[in-house]
Amino acid sequence: MHIDFSDINECEDNTHHKDCHTCVNAEGSYTCECRDGYDLDPITKQRCIDIDECYGTKGTHYHRDCHKCINTIGSYTCECDEYYKLDPNEPKCIDVNECDGERGVDFNEDCHHCQNTSPGYTCRCNAGYDEDNTHNEGKCIGE
Incomplete structure (x- = not known):
């Protein structure tokens, strides 16, 4: 056999x-x-x-500019803080340039000259106005 x-x-x-x-x-x-x-x-x-990349170390297992890591099957994505958005090319958060947008929509109506900062923006004001840049969203106020 x-x-x-x-x-x-x-x-x-x-x-x-x-x-x-x-x-x-x-x-x-x-x-x-x-x-x-x-x-x-x-x-x-x-x-x-x-692999749960989010269980690992920021900057090693997932991108250091990811504000809140969300595990997905086979990868991860990020949730971003206010004034930031998800990069279209990789899972990381990038600054939103509010000044590229429309006055009164993307930045304050009372901001004469918008300057992007990370996060938010500040304002430069015309003569006769004071700059109020105490928050992440600046504005110009009359004297």
Whole structure:
């Protein structure tokens, strides 16, 4: 009687775990290679699990300019403080330039000459007005 002990390739017959990104056949089993944002399950070594970047260190595991880190599957995103917005190219917060906007909408109607700061903006005022830049939103007030 002859017993065949040939290896079954779990990667070819799709019997590997569905959370395995790239199946790698091994003698008598298989392991996985995982995409960025995932780690190999240290127990089974047969599935990829999400890395919670937000559980890590700011500046190491997620961008240092991310105000509040929000974990997503395979990555993360950021929630930004007032006067900031999410960068369109990477998960970090960038300053909003209120002065590029419309007077009375993006910056105070009483601001004569808007100057962007981080955060907010300050105002330079015409002669006869005082600058009130005590908050993140400046304005000009009559003397």
